[in-house]
Amino acid sequence: MTEQTTPEGTQQPSVTLRELGWKPFFQHQLAVDEAYIGLRPARVTAVRRSGLQVLGPGVDTALPPFIDAEGGDSANATIGDWLLLDPELPTARHMLERFSLFKRRAPGTGREVQLIAANVDTVFIVTSCSQDFNIARLERYLTLARQAEVTPVIVLTKPDLADDPESYVEQAQALDRALCVELVNATQEAGVQRLLPWCGRGQTVVFVGSSGVGKSTLVKTLTGQQQIVTQAIREDDAKGRHTTSSRELYQLESGAWLVDTPGMRELALSDVKEGLDVVFADLSDLSQHCRFSDCAHEAEPGCAVKEAIERGEIDAARVQRWKKLVAEDAFNGQSLVERRAQSRALGKMIKTAIKGKRR
Template structure:
């Protein structure tokens, strides 16, 4: 079996070797950065620029079929050039995604093949439990494991109180208080930052993601900008997704800040995030309970006695309606695509959508609308 020792540092292992399926003319590579029309990939012989093949572009059924940062791909090096053509994307074991910007009903991959996802939230005026719940939904859906980092602890008089609040809405999820300015909390993150592990860092703009990554790496990997003191709103520093190998041996993926995370096909992540409410509903007297005041409603009883936070329950209902609306829009989009292609045969899942022609290479607006 062929091995690629220089790729081992980026997470290559025997499992990925098996995925090669005797592709003798192609080489494995990991996507380290994504730009408007091009990618940067890591191969056993170093970095190369790359573009997708015409066949891959034509056969793509959806935008998520294109490579994303963190993906392992099979590429064909171009003779005499420091570039390559990406022929195939290997199956992902995890992928954090969101809905494509605007009115487009499609999936945008934020980071692929991630072991841990650091959800960052600053301990300033922008701290918001509902935002953290939203990111938890997406992370649980992705197949990666969530970790919440409460950043800028040096700006907060009582960071432990905020940690308690996060732990209450995220049972079982590790929550760490950190401060790059005061070099606080790095030792607690060491178990995640081990060789062979891939960690993506995500969160709202202004939470200090670039500063955090520079701190974890022990070097200046990203340009850092400040925030407006009057409202704690950040200016975007990261302008594209990028993958870094840091001294501990881990791989970090930085992502641009998002003002709002638009969920995509996250019903399982939604149920895991709100597992306490799902459990409560199972104790209602009637199976068809609408939780609007019926006798024996466990949800209303929990709201009345304070064991269930009203704001958390409201967010549960809000995201439930949002995901149902997205599902309906996706089914309608599928029907239109199938009719346009002359292949309409009934509604299908948005994960198996058909199309009427080649999908263009994704032109991502990295910042939330």
């Protein structure tokens, strides 16, 4: 790394684009758009309430929140994004197209999208060997990863809390035999070394998982940065009191970039059909053989899914989880107008039924 001078006059290392995760995917965008000539690339390394922190060759500065002129649910710059800056101001002028994006429907009743991280290579899905371990939640995270076309790795932490930690590995591995599952003690550097194969120079990985499962402890051990604040979990229900309130990129000695995110109590899915088709590929393929294209896999004749359950070929509980996620994705993908129309139709049906009962 070379040295760059900050506004305060101090010297600090200056990173190259390659070290920051620059790829031919981004270089091609610069080559095909003349509007980008003379602008300076920089990557968003932190998202805070006050705005963005960006880093690039000769650039390390704070910017106000940036929204791309094209608009849309994903127009806001988020952690991992690449912005093109005017070198004289500097201000953000453009946001480069992403090759991957993690997002979820924001908590609440609206349809707002909450961006988690962009341009990620690997997602570490972190859960602990305790009451937090939940197959349905893991399937949600896997769906997000597959939708974003990012390599997922399940990381099981706190093996000391379980009598048989290997049983958790077996349950996680059963979700996909090709899936990488790692059992690590987040407080021990030797154990965390198991994650380094996905942490090469310029690679970007994101940690996702519930509060208190050890995400920030993993980041602290990998980076040696002890200022990341965490709190202990409650002993009565194993719920976390994690205090991460912002998202930041932390660099490893290996040259990789880690994204630490706040714990997520809600993980509503939206626009993830392709991800569901990958995570539940066997069920999606099986449903193509149902007699009716709109089969709900309940009591319809000729339902290939129900027949497979009866033969003991597939797990009924897994089918119910799949149906729940498919229905949730369809509902969250509806427009507000469609929801209101659906709500009015349901209201009319209920009123008609009540009147008929009174008569």
